[in-house]
Amino acid sequence: MSSQIIPYGRQHIDQDDIDAVVKTLTADFLTQGPRVNDFEEKFAEYIGAKYAVAVSNATAGLHIAVMALNLKPSERVITTPITFAASANCVRYAGGEVWFSDIDRDSYTLSLEDTKNLIESKPKGFFKGIIPVDLEAFRESADKHGLWIIEDACHAPGGYFTDSKRNKQYCGNGNYADIGIFSFHPVKHIARGEGGMVTTNSEQLYKKLSSLRMHGITKDNMTENHGGWYYEMQELGYNYRLTDIQSALGITQLAKNSEGVVRRNEIANTYKEAFKGKLKFQSLQDGAYNAHHLFIYCRS
Numbered sequence: 001m002s003s004q005i006i007p008y009g010r011q012h013i014d015q016d017d018i019d020a021v022v023k024t025l026t027a028d029f030l031t032q033g034p035r036v037n038d039f040e041e042k043f044a045e046y047i048g049a050k051y052a053v054a055v056s057n058a059t060a061g062l063h064i065a066v067m068a069l070n071l072k073p074s075e076r077v078i079t080t081p082i083t084f085a086a087s088a089n090c091v092r093y094a095g096g097e098v099w100f101s102d103i104d105r106d107s108y109t110l111s112l113e114d115t116k117n118l119i120e121s122k123p124k125g126f127f128k129g130i131i132p133v134d135l136e137a138f139r140e141s142a143d144k145h146g147l148w149i150i151e152d153a154c155h156a157p158g159g160y161f162t163d164s165k166r167n168k169q170y171c172g173n174g175n176y177a178d179i180g181i182f183s184f185h186p187v188k189h190i191a192r193g194e195g196g197m198v199t200t201n202s203e204q205l206y207k208k209l210s211s212l213r214m215h216g217i218t219k220d221n222m223t224e225n226h227g228g229w230y231y232e233m234q235e236l237g238y239n240y241r242l243t244d245i246q247s248a249l250g251i252t253q254l255a256k257n258s259e260g261v262v263r264r265n266e267i268a269n270t271y272k273e274a275f276k277g278k279l280k281f282q283s284l285q286d287g288a289y290n291a292h293h294l295f296i297y298c299r300s
């Protein structure tokens, strides 16, 4: 019997993706051109956020997110132990301390109860931020204790939950988290080679994120102006830019995302049906829609 290894992920590239990339290769800008803005605007509209900042990958996005939220060395941030390394590493990049609270036994996401207990066991101001999943409940708790929220939505473009007012809240739309982060690594929904997006509804955070992505260099609000090529580096930033080539691919891939999420749910339902009673599946709160980057179960 021959054994075949099923790959962890495989990107879905159509002719329109290829055409968009080829067209960009012969256009004026390979980077810092119009396709980046175009992709940012389309992505923000799709998710329902006011602002989107395209970055070279989601890890870079997480890094500038904690910087924009002003995380200082030794300040503490709570996150889930079940995530990819980058969700915690971004805190370490800024010199902060990572505190894990436990996961919920049914949803496998960060437990609200455990996190509340952890926050309340320490004096006010002990923690600075939180990287959770059930946003409405966590927002309430975060506001009570003066914490910010980063939503690591890398697995979730097109996923949503329904809030207590029965409004659909798309992951990363900025209504409950200060900043949302998405990844466009090819194993994810929107394949772009490498790439990420940072979303927010705050104009102040948007400006800070845009500056950090671009070396901290600005041509707005300068202390002096000598015209022409003059610009100022007003803070220490990074080169976390995304190219126009990747953005062109992002635009065509984004147009197919909703369809892809529907297909992922169909496949997940087939597994659930086939393994009913034999495996325990991740629970989903009422009115939520899973974008299914992963299909999670445990042996009951």
Ligand SMILES: Cc1ncc(COP(=O)(O)O)c(C=O)c1O
Binding pocket: 057, 058, 059, 060, 083, 084, 086, 087, 152, 154, 155, 182, 183, 184, 185, 195, 196
């Ligand atoms: C939850 C989560 N956050 C962040 C990342 C980092 O994404 P990237 O590879 O785009 O830096 C990943 C990647 O797998 C992830 O799964």
